[in-house]
Amino acid sequence: MIEQMRGLGYRTVVVYPATRTAELLQRLRERAEQSGRIPKPDEGVLQTVEAAVANLAELKLRFAEDALLVLDNNGLRGEEVSYGPYFNASEAQAAVLTVLSGGTPARAATLVETNVPARVSAPCWLVDRAHDYCL
Numbered sequence: 488m489i490e491q492m493r494g495l496g497y498r499t500v501v502v503y504p505a506t507r508t509a510e511l512l513q514r515l516r517e518r519a520e521q522s523g524r525i526p527k528p529d530e531g532v533l534q535t536v537e538a539a540v541a542n543l544a545e546l547k548l549r550f551a552e553d554a555l556l557v558l559d560n561n562g563l564r565g566e567e568v569s570y571g572p573y574f575n576a577s578e579a580q581a582a583v584l585t586v587l588s589g590g591t592p593a594r595a596a597t598l599v600e601t602n603v604p605a606r607v608s609a610p611c612w613l614v615d616r617a618h619d620y621c622l
């Protein structure tokens with residue numbers, strides 16, 4: 488799908504939500520209790536998390552065309568924090584692993600204001616003089 492969007496002239500911004508593993512397991516247990524279902528076994532959830540992080544290494548990001556934002560989803564709803572953008576898979580993978588372990592990942596770009604406030608009212612990251620990425 489990313490290739491199709493590139494073919495249409497779009498730049499790709501992948502938003503990757505990450506939650507500390509212990510927090511994720513607790514949320515899943517609470518949701519299961521609230522819905523009357525049996526919670527998934529921790530081992531299965533841990534395998535899914537590991538596979539998802541490993542899949543980041545396969546992501547092919549093109550510099551100045553694609554970016555990945557890591558969304559730290561450890562707080563309350565509406566208190567998410569984004570990090571990035573990251574322009575290569577290994578930086579993005581390291582950032583996700585840092586969030587999963589409860590740390591704060593390194594910032595990979597400088598936050599700047601967008602020059603098109605009528606069309607975009609979100610923060611943007613300047614990549615070079617011709618490109619910026621907005622949430």
